[in-house]
Amino acid sequence: MTWIDGYTVLKPLHIGLVLASAALFALRGVAVLSGRRWGMARAVRYASYGLDTALLLAGVSLWLLLGLNPLRELWLGTKLGLLLLYIVLGSLALKRARSHQLRLICFLAALACYAFMLSVARFHHPLGLFAPG
Ligand code: HEM
Structure with missing residues (x-):
């Protein structure tokens, strides 16, 4: 191959x-x-x-x-950092958060985090869809 x-x-x-x-x-x-x-x-x-x-x-x-070097390719470094945040939010949303309200907030935050990660990957820019120009 x-x-x-x-x-x-x-x-x-x-x-x-x-x-x-x-x-x-x-x-x-x-x-x-x-x-x-x-x-x-x-x-x-x-x-x-x-x-x-x-x-x-x-x-x-x-x-x-x-x-790639994630310290030089900042979009990749950002994506890896956001991945850790997404894992924590996802675990709180599905299991660990104590109240229903907190689980809902963590669920919505996890989805927003994932969507932002998608845009970081797509635009190859750490600011994703908020990248200038
Ligand atoms: C260990 C975790 C991950 C690593 C090391 C990784 C690494 C990479 C690499 C090296 C590329 C190729 C970029 C290129 O062709 O220039 C890529 C593409 C992509 N990744 Fe990931 N990724 C990871 C997780 C994720 C996650 C969790 C998402 C979703 C939120 C994601 C979304 C994407 C997308 C959408 C592309 C295509 C970007 C394009 O259109 O060029 N990745 N990823």
């Missing part, structure tokens, strides 16, 4: 997994917040871990393939 082959396979795979992971998180969030038990069912949790692991592996493979 050549470099180009790897890139042309990995990039759409990464983007597809990014969208699938967001869709599953959004569905689970709505389920948990409306008291449906399937949102935290074992099979659903494992499907979510599987998708997220594949998404991160594809992202890291692209990172290595392109030889």
Whole structure:
């Protein structure tokens, strides 16, 4: 497999997994917040871990393939920082937050964080959709 082959396979795979992971998180969030038990069912949790692991592996493979330095390529560094924030917010939204209201706030904040990450990746700029010009 050549470099180009790897890139042309990995990039759409990464983007597809990014969208699938967001869709599953959004569905689970709505389920948990409306008291449906399937949102935290074992099979659903494992499907979510599987998708997220594949998404991160594809992202890291692209990172290595392109030889990027997240301290120089600030959009990538920003995306990795936001990913940590998204993981914390997602965990609070689905499980750890103590009240329903706090879970709802964390859920909405996690979705906003993910949407902003998408724009950071798309524009290759740490300010994402707020980048000047
Ligand atoms: C360990 C985590 C991640 C790493 C290392 C990573 C790395 C990368 C790399 C290296 C690229 C290729 C950029 C290029 O072609 O120039 C890329 C593309 C992309 N990533 Fe990620 N990514 C990660 C997670 C995510 C997440 C969580 C999202 C969603 C919010 C995301 C959204 C995207 C999108 C939309 C693109 C395509 C950008 C374009 O159109 O050029 N990535 N990622």
